[in-house]
Amino acid sequence: MTDRRRGLSRRQFISGTAAAVAAVPFAAALRLDAQSQAGGARDIGLINGRIHTMDRAGRVVSQVLIRNGRFAAVGNTVVRRGGGLTVVDLKGRTVIPGIIDAHNHIVLVGNRPGWHTPLEHVLTIPDAIAALKARAASVPSGEFVTTVGPISAMQFDERRLPTLTELDAVGRPVYIQAAQGGTRTNSEGKTWLEARGVTVAADGTIAGQAAGLALQTLRKTLLTPDTRKRTALNALQYYARLGITTHRDSGAFHADEPATGIASENTYTMHAPFHALNREEQMPARLRIDFLHQDSPTANPPLPTLSQRLRNSFPRFGNEWLKTGGIGEFTGGGVDGLRAIARAGWRAEDHALNLNGATTLITNRETVNREIPITDLRWVISHVPEFPAELANRAHALGMGVLVGWGPLRTGTNVGPQYRTLFTHGIRVGYHSDGGDITVINPWLNFYTMITGRNLAGQSILGEQTLTREQTLQLATTANRWFIWEDDLGSIEPGGHADIVVLDRDYFAVPEEDIKKISSVLTVVGGRVIHNDGVL
Numbered sequence: 001m002t003d004r005r006r007g008l009s010r011r012q013f014i015s016g017t018a019a020a021v022a023a024v025p026f027a028a029a030l031r032l033d034a035q036s037q038a039g040g041a042r043d044i045g046l047i048n049g050r051i052h053t054m055d056r057a058g059r060v061v062s063q064v065l066i067r068n069g070r071f072a073a074v075g076n077t078v079v080r081r082g083g084g085l086t087v088v089d090l091k092g093r094t095v096i097p098g099i100i101d102a103h104n105h106i107v108l109v110g111n112r113p114g115w116h117t118p119l120e121h122v123l124t125i126p127d128a129i130a131a132l133k134a135r136a137a138s139v140p141s142g143e144f145v146t147t148v149g150p151i152s153a154m155q156f157d158e159r160r161l162p163t164l165t166e167l168d169a170v171g172r173p174v175y176i177q178a179a180q181g182g183t184r185t186n187s188e189g190k191t192w193l194e195a196r197g198v199t200v201a202a203d204g205t206i207a208g209q210a211a212g213l214a215l216q217t218l219r220k221t222l223l224t225p226d227t228r229k230r231t232a233l234n235a236l237q238y239y240a241r242l243g244i245t246t247h248r249d250s251g252a253f254h255a256d257e258p259a260t261g262i263a264s265e266n267t268y269t270m271h272a273p274f275h276a277l278n279r280e281e282q283m284p285a286r287l288r289i290d291f292l293h294q295d296s297p298t299a300n301p302p303l304p305t306l307s308q309r310l311r312n313s314f315p316r317f318g319n320e321w322l323k324t325g326g327i328g329e330f331t332g333g334g335v336d337g338l339r340a341i342a343r344a345g346w347r348a349e350d351h352a353l354n355l356n357g358a359t360t361l362i363t364n365r366e367t368v369n370r371e372i373p374i375t376d377l378r379w380v381i382s383h384v385p386e387f388p389a390e391l392a393n394r395a396h397a398l399g400m401g402v403l404v405g406w407g408p409l410r411t412g413t414n415v416g417p418q419y420r421t422l423f424t425h426g427i428r429v430g431y432h433s434d435g436g437d438i439t440v441i442n443p444w445l446n447f448y449t450m451i452t453g454r455n456l457a458g459q460s461i462l463g464e465q466t467l468t469r470e471q472t473l474q475l476a477t478t479a480n481r482w483f484i485w486e487d488d489l490g491s492i493e494p495g496g497h498a499d500i501v502v503l504d505r506d507y508f509a510v511p512e513e514d515i516k517k518i519s520s521v522l523t524v525v526g527g528r529v530i531h532n533d534g535v536l
């Protein structure tokens, strides 16, 4: 989330000059077609894989049997052909459990106007244009191809967004609003926006307040229940292709009407497209929903929205595909709000942007805990760029956990989080991208930074505070169970939900620069084949 209240300025995020990273050969175009539609659960046997179970023993096995949406058997001789079983020879491919992103803004992404086209898998301008052109082929003439949010100038070798001229090759009006790096349109988009009072520079740049007006105009004009549902489905499919099988959404800033802010939506209606997909049994991934609240400290009666939420909804309620979670990423009611959440027995999450912020959050929780115990409620602080051992001790004593990630677009030196220190501390630590509006959701871009200590421009930002590949994956799988309060996700073990990702390359062995390029060739969620790149 981005907000005036957050301490990071845009400037801190924007990349300066930087070493070039290796170009990425353009992988398959976005597959948002019928092939990747969610169908029913299938019984599947995977053989000849390098299957990293992420179980306690850290077993790597060659076979797994999926029946009725769950893992039925895991080992080296557990798959027998016959009985309607689909057997897939993985030919030595690397397999991991479905990735859990324990805090992102996928619901915002699912409500973007136009034919929102995620570009987090492309790392050069020509690849971005090719992906947009591939998308345009299925977009009616004259309709907007958009990319709003999880895209950054820093991700491209060129360290810039595409130009108006480059975007003209897409053949449709194009609108790109980057998490960091500006807003851009092409000639057709410029004509359309200018006709509606939006100032667009000759080079297609839309600056300052004009960008807010542009986004608001696109929202007012283009959003319908059907387009939102299409975009929500596309977004979940896209990230399933990148290996995410469970998202916990951490909300938006509430706006009754179409808003100018990239992190704003109507927080009472924005889940509707996901509910629609769930009703139609079309969910390509699991969604857990947190509720963000920001009540005014002077409101009378106090806590007007939070108190109604706690009275009229249920935490952790829903089905396996879509469930409510807790309050976050802002609890928004100060100590009184925390008291109300504790009394209701809900989970609470706030983010911390610096040491002062984190210290205040912990102190407030200690105050509440003296009156109403929170130690069993799994409260969370996310981001935690600065979180020394003394603070981790205090949070740990409150039964709390911290979410780390939030990193590949950041700049500076030793900007945190202190991955290595926290990993070995003993406090619960999980992974979150926080992507969707100010940063990227693609787990491989995030993992790249956690492992190498470098941002997407190749600059060293973490010092020694890096993790191994195994530790990183552990945070995004088994460690995140505690954070989403579900023990049958995040590993490949008998009885667990059959969420599994077959990778296009070996995460554990590829050169570091190639971690950014990883994607899935086969994603199965609850036994449903969500993404299949010709493997099955």
Ligand SMILES: [Zn+2]
Binding pocket: 001, 103, 104, 105, 250, 329, 434
């Ligand atoms: Zn967030």
